[in-house]
Amino acid sequence: MVGICCMMKKSKSKPMTQILERLCRFEYITVVIFPEDVILNEPVDKWPLCDCLISFHSKGFPLDKAVSYASLRNPLLINDLNMQYYIQDRREVYRILQEEGIELPRYAVLNRDPDKPDECNLVEGEDHVEVNGEIFQKPFVEKPVCAEDHNVYIYYPTSAGGGSQRLFRKVLTSTFMAWFLTLINAPKVPAANHLISLLHILVSLKESQSCDWN
Numbered sequence: 001m002v003g004i005c006c007m008m009k010k011s012k013s014k015p016m017t018q019i020l021e022r023l024c025r026f027e028y029i030t031v032v033i034f035p036e037d038v039i040l041n042e043p044v045d046k047w048p049l050c051d052c053l054i055s056f057h058s059k060g061f062p063l064d065k066a067v068s069y070a071s072l073r074n075p076l077l078i079n080d081l082n083m084q085y086y087i088q089d090r091r092e093v094y095r096i097l098q099e100e101g102i103e104l105p106r107y108a109v110l111n112r113d114p115d116k117p118d119e120c121n122l123v124e125g126e127d128h129v130e131v132n133g134e135i136f137q138k139p140f141v142e143k144p145v146c147a148e149d150h151n152v153y154i155y156y157p158t159s160a161g162g163g164s165q166r167l168f169r170k171v172l173t174s175t176f177m178a179w180f181l182t183l184i185n186a187p188k189v190p191a192a193n194h195l196i197s198l199l200h201i202l203v204s205l206k207e208s209q210s211c212d213w214n
Contacts, residue, residue, distance in 0.1 A: 001030050003050030003075065005066055007058050008036040044069040052076040057084045059148055088147050108134045109145070141167075 002023060004011050011033050023029050032048050039047070044065050053075040055066045067081050086092040097104055108131040111119035123130040128137045139160075142153045152167045 001032060001050045002052045002054065003032050003034060003048060005034045005039060005047075005053060005055035005069070007039075007061050010056070010058050011036075039065070044072055047073075049073065050075050052078065054078045055081060057088065090143055090145050090147050093147065106134075106136075108132055108136065 004016070004020070006016075010016060020031055020033075023031055032050060034048055040060075040062065047069055050073070053070060053073075055070075055077075056079060057063045057066075063081065063084055070077060070081055086096060091109060094104060094107065109119065110122060110131050113120070119132060121130075121132045128135050129140075130136075138155050138157050140155055142155065144151055153164045154167055155164045156162055
């Protein structure tokens with residue numbers, strides 16, 4: 001018995017549907033999808049039983065309950081539930097990648113917590129921003145630290161018209177693609193960055209060209 005424990009939007013998605021169709025072809029595998037209402041409103045001892053659990057976090061998913069269920073029933077876990085706490089924080093994702101020796105583009109974290117003034121030094125120049133003493137020439141990407149926040153912005157060089165644009169998940173806009181093809185030759189540009197959230201990660205795009213990770 002293979003249990004699928006996630007929000008309905010994920011369990012009914014096209015990729016998951018294709019995975020489940022393949023699993024169900026095996027004679028001795030039965031798949032049970034945990035109803036979203038049960039996941040959200042029932043105690044874990046009322047959740048369906050399973051021998052093997054596939055569970056992953058998304059917006060609104062009670063990860064604490066899934067961890068409690070795994071402790072209670074001790075199924076074979078296909079993915080690490082506790083690790084999913086870390087991947088909700090982009091700083092932790094970067095830390096883990098670095099520990100595993102995976103090459104990353106240069107980045108800096110801007111923390112607007114008033115109790116940590118040494119992590120909130122932002123200087124905007126004519127053609128760059130300086131974060132905690134580290135300079136980032138345009139182009140660069142600005143990401144909120146929370147991985148659930150998809151308000152990711154790219155700041156363009158003047159050769160691509162300047163300004164900024166929100167990047168839409170899983171969609172490559174024609175504007176972005178046209179600019180990206182000329183990225184390496186992009187000149188310096190005036191600063192146009194206006195950081196408004198509590199925590200941000202700035203990633204240098206020019207230096208990400210040598211990295212396989214994005």
